[in-house]
Amino acid sequence: KRPPASILFIFGGSGDLNYRKLTPALYNLFLDDWMPEQFAIAGIGRSPYTDEAYRQHLLDGVTKFSRRKGKLNGHWTDFSQHVNYLQMDGDDAEAYSLITDLVKAKEAEWGVHPNVVFYLAVAPQLVPSIASKLGGLNICSDTSSTRIVVEKPFGHDLKSAHELNALLTGMFAEEQIFRIDHYLGKETVQNILALRFANALFEPVWNRNYIDHIQITAAESVGLEGRGGYFEHAGALRDMVQNHILQILCMVAMEAPVSFDANEIRNKKVDVLNAIRRISHEQVHDFAVRGQYSSGWKKGEKVVGYREETGVSPQSNIDTFAAAKFYIDNWRWQGVPFYVRTGKYLNQKATHITLQFKPAPHYAFPNESAESWRSNRLTISIQPNMDISIRFQAKRPGQTMTLDPVDMKFNYEEAEGEHAPEAYETLLLDVMEGDATLFMRADQVEAAWKVIMPILETWENRKPQDFPNYAPDSWGPDGSDALLARDGHTWINYI
Numbered sequence: 361k362r363p364p365a366s367i368l369f370i371f372g373g374s375g376d377l378n379y380r381k382l383t384p385a386l387y388n389l390f391l392d393d394w395m396p397e398q399f400a401i402a403g404i405g406r407s408p409y410t411d412e413a414y415r416q417h418l419l420d421g422v423t424k425f426s427r428r429k430g431k432l433n434g435h436w437t438d439f440s441q442h443v444n445y446l447q448m449d450g451d452d453a454e455a456y457s458l459i460t461d462l463v464k465a466k467e468a469e470w471g472v473h474p475n476v477v478f479y480l481a482v483a484p485q486l487v488p489s490i491a492s493k494l495g496g497l498n499i500c501s502d503t504s505s506t507r508i509v510v511e512k513p514f515g516h517d518l519k520s521a522h523e524l525n526a527l528l529t530g531m532f533a534e535e536q537i538f539r540i541d542h543y544l545g546k547e548t549v550q551n552i553l554a555l556r557f558a559n560a561l562f563e564p565v566w567n568r569n570y571i572d573h574i575q576i577t578a579a580e581s582v583g584l585e586g587r588g589g590y591f592e593h594a595g596a597l598r599d600m601v602q603n604h605i606l607q608i609l610c611m612v613a614m615e616a617p618v619s620f621d622a623n624e625i626r627n628k629k630v631d632v633l634n635a636i637r638r639i640s641h642e643q644v645h646d647f648a649v650r651g652q653y654s655s656g657w658k659k660g661e662k663v664v665g666y667r668e669e670t671g672v673s674p675q676s677n678i679d680t681f682a683a684a685k686f687y688i689d690n691w692r693w694q695g696v697p698f699y700v701r702t703g704k705y706l707n708q709k710a711t712h713i714t715l716q717f718k719p720a721p722h723y724a725f726p727n728e729s730a731e732s733w734r735s736n737r738l739t740i741s742i743q744p745n746m747d748i749s750i751r752f753q754a755k756r757p758g759q760t761m762t763l764d765p766v767d768m769k770f771n772y773e774e775a776e777g778e779h780a781p782e783a784y785e786t787l788l789l790d791v792m793e794g795d796a797t798l799f800m801r802a803d804q805v806e807a808a809w810k811v812i813m814p815i816l817e818t819w820e821n822r823k824p825q826d827f828p829n830y831a832p833d834s835w836g837p838d839g840s841d842a843l844l845a846r847d848g849h850t851w852i853n854y855i
């Protein structure tokens with residue numbers, strides 16, 4: 361069923377997120393017949409564009425970034441008739457009448473009161489000013505049909521996130537606020553819930569009795585991609601761990617939901633965040649590792665070090681790599697370490713979660729190395745591979761009892777091909793439908809900030825002695841390996 365008649369206002373309409381992600385996603389929804397029968401999209405920005413030039417610019421983005429590259433099927437013209445450009449300055453309160461006028465015009469044209477979605481695809485510092493002007497519009501008092509979508513990073517730290525929540529909830533009802541974390545829209549991330557809670561097979565072993573430790577890797581092979589100005593005020597911990605990685609951790613660690621009600625799922629996730637053991641400032645050194653890349657070679661190409669990047673200070677202490685160890689203090693996970701890591705310019709683009717099982721209670725097989733128990737693990741690959749694999753020991757054919765690790769694999773792409781929607785498609789559809797299950801509630805965002813604040817504060821106050829400390833194309837600084845080695849483990853790099 362298609363969502364009801366909707367108007368989407370995209371602040372940051374001429375920006376990168378809209379160009380690469382939002383418009384390609386909306387166009388894919390259109391091609392798949394998921395867009396409402398009646399819809400309008402208004403890109404808002406300060407740059408001058410005619411509607412025609414704006415549509416041409418977006419088509420360029422779709423051609424480059426849509427999952428359907430090269431298969432536009434000639435429907436672009438139909439789609440683009442729904443797209444217009446509103447040149448306005450988000451700081452100019454008067455200009456917001458353009459928005460109200462457009463809503464009224466569409467209401468008259470369609471004969472129904474449309475859903476109105478405000479998507480704030482803008483730099484974080486612009487969010488408060490735009491949100492407060494939107495909050496003053498009459499249409500925003502309609503809590504059932506007007507929504508505001510706020511991109512990450514949601515705040516800069518716990519205090520600013522709290523203030524932003526206070527500002528938003530002062531003007532909008534919680535059900536109108538959609539705090540987006542695009543990882544939650546990824547098919548493979550959503551599938552974690554299906555794997556865990558639609559099967560009786562896994563849940564009985566999904567706990568401290570059988571699991572030795574869990575690893576979550578979100579490695580990126582790209583560098584800054586021209587976002588030095590943003591990254592220099594963020595760092596890897598803020599950019600990836602506070603949101604994407606902790607959200608994945610919640611999906612892996614949460615208790616079974618009783619229903620798929622948005623608040624039920626979010627309650628179960630926030631329970632996990634609240635149960636993560638707080639690291640004291642003194643312990644940060646033992647629980648977290650930061651890195652920054654040097655100049656070097658990336659797949660045969662020379663690349664500059666982080667401190668030489670545009671928009672970055674030559675003395676920058678910002679982390680382009682972060683790893684941490686968390687414990688979850690509840691019955692299910694007591695004593696099970698969760699190791700997480702992320703970084704720019706790493707050896708591979710690879711996001712995966714591995715559950716390492718404990719050794720078998722008694723190992724009667726001859727001639728096996730003491731390490732063979734490590735073969736027993738379950739890996740969920742989020743991207744670029746989309747699969748779930750179980751590694752176990754099997755007998756090598758022959759006259760001796762020799763064991764080899766083997767993999768049993770389910771591959772999503774083989775099963776679904778290009779039909780799997782991209783994260784932003786799923787999430788934009790959910791916004792139009794008003795389903796907040798995959799979005800973050802105020803308390804979730806703040807709980808995630810609480811988890812990382814001691815690390816952030818310690819890193820900000822104590823300057824790193826060894827930056828830059830990893831080479832492009834590597835797996836990060838030595839300290840990252842040492843973090844696991846201290847517990848007798850190693851990172852799983854290749855799946």
Ligand code: BG6
Pocket residue numbers: 512580599600
């Ligand atoms: C974004 C970060 O949220 O996620 C980027 O700001 C990062 O720095 C990106 O590159 C990674 O997303 P994906 O979907 O490519 O893994």
